[in-house]
Amino acid sequence: MSNPILNDKAFRQAATQPGWGAPDPSTRQTPIDDGPVSPWQSASGTMTVNGTLTATGVLMVLLLAAAAFGWSQVTVGGGFPPLALVGVVVGLVSVIALYFKPMWAKVLGPIYAVAEGIFVGAISRFYEERY
Numbered sequence: 001m002s003n004p005i006l007n008d009k010a011f012r013q014a015a016t017q018p019g020w021g022a023p024d025p026s027t028r029q030t031p032i033d034d035g036p037v038s039p040w041q042s043a044s045g046t047m048t049v050n051g052t053l054t055a056t057g058v059l060m061v062l063l064l065a066a067a068a069f070g071w072s073q074v075t076v077g078g079g080f081p082p083l084a085l086v087g088v089v090v091g092l093v094s095v096i097a098l099y100f101k102p103m104w105a106k107v108l109g110p111i112y113a114v115a116e117g118i119f120v121g122a123i124s125r126f127y128e129e130r131y
Helices: 008-016 049-073 082-100 102-130
Strands: none
Touching: 049 082, 049 102, 082 102
């Protein structure tokens, strides 16, 4: 016995009639669009490889400098520095803000890099001294 649902006749019939996969255009008042789109536009309007590499390099330098600072804040035999927890909180707030306002990336990106650099440096030195 052949499949009563997945057969050639059912596929031909589904292709000619709107259904779950294809909305019926006669029942729509407005055309289908891509949904909400951010109104923000960059200065040049396009993303380039050069711009991406530059931003990545600058953020990496900021992260490494902040990690060196975080590393120096942990003392031998000392506890975990509270400054590292501040880095985690600031980084988390930056990420949440960037999720809702991506146009703030030029400001919050470096803040996030510095905050996470401090945390990564401090936690690395803490584990180095502890273990």
